Amino acid sequence: MISCRSLSVSFGEKKVLDRFSLSLPDAGITALRGPSGCGKTTLLRVLAGLERPQSGTVSGISPREIAILFQENRLLPWRSVGQHLTDVLPKDRWKDVSRLLELVELGGEASVYPPALSGGMGRRLALARCLSLPARLYLLDEPFAGVDRERAGRIMDRMRALGLPILLSSHEEDILSMADRVIPLDGPPLRVL
Numbered sequence: 517m518i519s520c521r522s523l524s525v526s527f528g529e530k531k532v533l534d535r536f537s538l539s540l541p542d543a544g545i546t547a548l549r550g551p552s553g554c555g556k557t558t559l560l561r562v563l564a565g566l567e568r569p570q571s572g573t574v575s576g577i578s579p580r581e582i583a584i585l586f587q588e589n590r591l592l593p594w595r596s597v598g599q600h601l602t603d604v605l606p607k608d609r610w611k612d613v614s615r616l617l618e619l620v621e622l623g624g625e626a627s628v629y630p631p632a633l634s635g636g637m638g639r640r641l642a643l644a645r646c647l648s649l650p651a652r653l654y655l656l657d658e659p660f661a662g663v664d665r666e667r668a669g670r671i672m673d674r675m676r677a678l679g680l681p682i683l684l685s686s687h688e689e690d691i692l693s694m695a696d697r698v699i700p701l702d703g704p705p706l707r708v709l
């Protein structure tokens with residue numbers, strides 16, 4: 517089981533995580549809930565090994581087994597939608613490109629370039645690229661920013677059907693209500709699931 521125990525992170529005087537604990541099941545969608553600035557991204561970054569906590573431990577997974585979707589899309593304007601996936605997939609998995617694009621409802625857009633995508637389309641491309649990476653845990657930071665609720669719901673259902681282990685952050689109740697379980701980050705200091 518993937519878990520973190522008693523994580524504390526401060527930036528200067530500011531305490532962002534205070535002895536935070538969490539256990540994640542092997543499959544399903546877990547959502548972190550909390551207002552802007554409460555530490556959702558910080559927790560994802562600690563799990564991914566991008567931020568070192570002042571104390572506490574992460575166990576059951578190594579950063580190399582994690583794929584992360586950052587809050588920024590980080591798309592390349594000179595690579596098409598389809599190329600964003602072939603750039604990260606090994607050649608023997610290029611056959612999966614259409615399935616991944618359909619998962620995020622970009623099936624007809626493989627030859628389009630990022631400047632021609634809407635904000636929500638760009639977000640869905642970044643999500644498809646993240647999901648195309650092999651991983652034991654997918655960390656998705658606000659995966660549905662700019663994506664309408666109905667579409668986000670359909671995409672969540674498809675991700676759930678694939679059995680992908682996902683930890684996502686959101687402050688939108690609509691998105692949180694579609695997760696299998698929700699962990700509040702704005703509650704009491706020690707939380708164990």
Ligand SMILES: Nc1ncnc2c1ncn2[C@@H]1O[C@H](COP(=O)(O)OP(=O)(O)OP(=O)(O)O)[C@@H](O)[C@H]1O
Nearest residue numbers: 527530532550551552553554555556557558559687
């Ligand atoms: N590298 C850093 N240096 C200083 N302060 C930071 C740093 N990273 C995060 N913080 C602060 O830590 C707090 C939590 O930030 P974090 O990005 O984790 O919040 P969040 O819950 O993900 O917010 P949002 O929903 O807006 O993305 C904020 O007050 C932020 O300013």
